[in-house]
Amino acid sequence: MQRLTLAIAAAMTVGTLAPAAAQDMFAGKTIEVVVPFGEGGATFVSAKFLEPYFEKHLPGNPEIDLVSRPGGGSILGANWFEQNAKSDGTTILFTTSSTANPFVLGQEGVEYRLADYRVAYSHPFSAVAYVSPDTGVTSAADIKGADTPLIYGGIAAAASDLPGLLSFEVLDLDVRSVLGFNGRGPVRLAFEQGELNLDYQFTPVYLTQVVPSVEEGRAVPLWTGGAMENGVLKARDPIAPELPSVYEVYEQMNGTAPSGIEWEAFQGVASVTYAYGLTGYMHPDTPQEVLDAFAAAVAAINADPEFQAESQKVTNGARLNAGPDTEAAIKAALSPSDEVKTYLRDLLSTKYGVNF
């Protein structure tokens, strides 16, 4: 009953907000949202979570059709989008840094031109680093004084583990990285089993799975990737405001602000992984009105009390981003300087044996 009243209240708010001209832009249309991962994965679940709000707030109340196209670590689905996307905003590629990193690194098999795509909306997907109390570490600042060697578990260096590994470079930590797990779930299991003692988990998982361990004293939270503030990834993440950002931790350790190639590489990769973790891309020729309509819908969704209540439960109240600033930030992160590219490729091939 409460849900229903909230929904009605929300519908009324939106009715007054949406511009009348674009009222029927998507009337009777179906928007296909392509998720290049399996059904039941984190990206698919997030897309499913957002689906009703877009159906409700986009002009003309289109039907949203979620399609999962897994394969090739998301490359197959993104390549499909490159070949089949319509330019009227009815095909959306909803994906993560797993699609962005191979593009940035120029990996084999990438046909999609991600930096040319338009950005319809984006949802943060921040991550929290935490450590086992067996290391003797009690807060981010004394991570270097760990009693035992730090062991981090991950999937693959060139995919979603990249920002985590780069944060260790920025902070100049001596971490042994064990890559080759099946997913972040098994990594967390190995942490609980005591095989690993340093881990990163994305927010929804952190809130539901790791926080109980923190309360029982079996995990110590360290830092978050941070949030964007005037183009620098330095602010605290609103999702876990009690924790410092990587930027802050560096400042505490060294007394100066982070700089240099390691920081630039981290900031670029981390912003597409965390701050703009889940992004809906559109065909390069999509008209501006469509993007404006999405920006308006995003504003309405963020103001929708039902969305606010639900997202409070899942992501501690994260909000969607859209509009020119978001698009500019994502495009900048997708087209790093040649120095950063060279640094990344060198690091990955010498330290992690990635072949290009």
Add this chain to the structure above:
Amino acid sequence: MLENALTALDALFDPIRLAALFVGMIVGMVFGMLPGLGGVAAVSILLPFVFYLDDYSGLAMLLGAISVVYTSDTITSVLLGAPGSPASAPTAIEGHALAKKGEAARALGVGFLASMVGGLMGAAILFFAIPIAGPIVLMLSTPELFMFALVGLFFASSMVGKDLAKGLAAACLGVLLGVVGPAQAAADFRYTFGQVYLLDGFSLTIVALGLFGVAEAISMLAAGGGISHKPMTVSNWGAGFQDFWNAKWLVVRASVIGVFGGFVPAVGASASTWVAYGHAMRSTKDKSKFGKGEIRGIAASEGANNATVISDLVPTLLFSVPGGPAAAIFLGALFSFGYYPGPRMITQNPDLMFLIVWSVALTSIVGAALCFAVAPLLARLTSIPFAIIATPLILIMIVGAYQSTSTMGDIFMLFMLGTLGWLMKHGGWPRAPALVGFVLSGPMEQYFWLTNQIHGWSWLTRPGVLIIASFIVIPMVINLVKWVRDRKATTAVAERHHNDEEAISPVDEAGRGAALVLAGIALVMFLYATWEMFSFNPASRLMPALAIVPGLPLALWLVVRGIREYRNDFRQDIGELWILGVFIVYTIAVWAVGISIPTIILIAWMLLTRARMRWWTTLIYGAAVFATVRILFDLLRGDAPVGALLAFS
């Protein structure tokens, strides 16, 4: 706890929820029977509807589908010999052999009952073990998981069969197929030939369908329009009940194997089914019937795969780590309903936990009963010419394969592996070791690598590792003691030896030509694999080397042997070779002009020339088959393949 259990039972007996459970069960049954389409397809088809229901009904619907798939797949495996799902490949081997002897009812009866017991064991484990399952899962760290993979390999070694060289070469070939794609240890993509399609490696569904299903469909088509086989009758269940009773402890042991298989995330039903099958083989004194219709093989594998699919839910619910692909979708549905499985789940939502247990238990019983009811009806279908059944069968396999990535590559792979499976069947290479090698190579490499990275070699002394190692060591010691004793009583030696040699091998008379061609292909594959292996990071070379070091000399030896024994006997298989050729042409045509035109021609060709139907029955039946296939493509939300030369689907 009991109170929660009763509340949950009461909640489930709401008419809408029961209806949802049974709808899910029916969908699961149908998809279990369609080869290549299993729990994942059933659950993804139901997923959009689930969100129209309340949380309990929606979840009950998915559970109904998940828990019945490995019961109903027995029907296809036994009657047609094409595995209904990858995890019932052993049932296809043993059950179909029995069915050919006219003992389909026996095979089905044991299969259903073992499935039911496996499912109930899984449910009981969920019920009683929820408080203790958490610590058990936490005890299974990477070294223990690696040891489990080794135990699997040890059990599977009994499948190699009579012709040692061919059996081992097949296993090596399977391991080699398993290492295609991303290496676990370092950032290498192995044997991908620059194809994005291969970046994830081969899909288990396509490998199982290719090796077993395509070859069966070809021989059905080759059988032509006449009834060249005895129609299968399923009437007398008595013998099956008796067999089941005799094998009851085997079923229980197999279920325990299956339960542990489910505890291990991402190992899945296929691996534990083969392990249980291997266990059945080791624990059966007279091994001569394996591969030719051994009822104990069915009892073990059906008990195990049902137990696994349910205990898969344990890591899913306790740690949010899905045990298999169907469990992953179930987890997604839980998230969407606002449940976040994890350590708190048991205390926060005890009713939901018990609802899951009851749904699974109820489906296991009702599903098995329903299978008993429909199996005789379906068996009557076998009295119509097999070529008529094979036509939709092959197209459904294509739809099933196409679920992996929804690209043309799926169809290419199906028929490429189908060709390999056909050659293996006709060249006398056992296919079971190949599939086992494929299934186990991934977890073995991954856990070995992780274990050594994390623990060095100190893991060898962990208590869990030692306990699991005893599963290998104790049978070996017992066998050794027996062997020594037998040597003393010299009289029995010859007899025993003979029996051991006799182990399984589904070989009839191997085609000499096919054997030589296959040995040649295997040799080329191993040679190429060796060459490319040197470009990998050292850590990524271990597993390919494990396949190549024995595989290359074996393939070489088989080529030499093949040349020596060569006889131009392709003529005996000429009919089947033609059909294989047609399938390959069909694949190329689908690539060129999209799915519709080649499929219509293929259906017409199969029905008119193979099944020798009249033109007007062909028209009606063919149109129905084509419509079904198109609807399946749409339902499963994979756009049908569009032609590269002619943009038409």
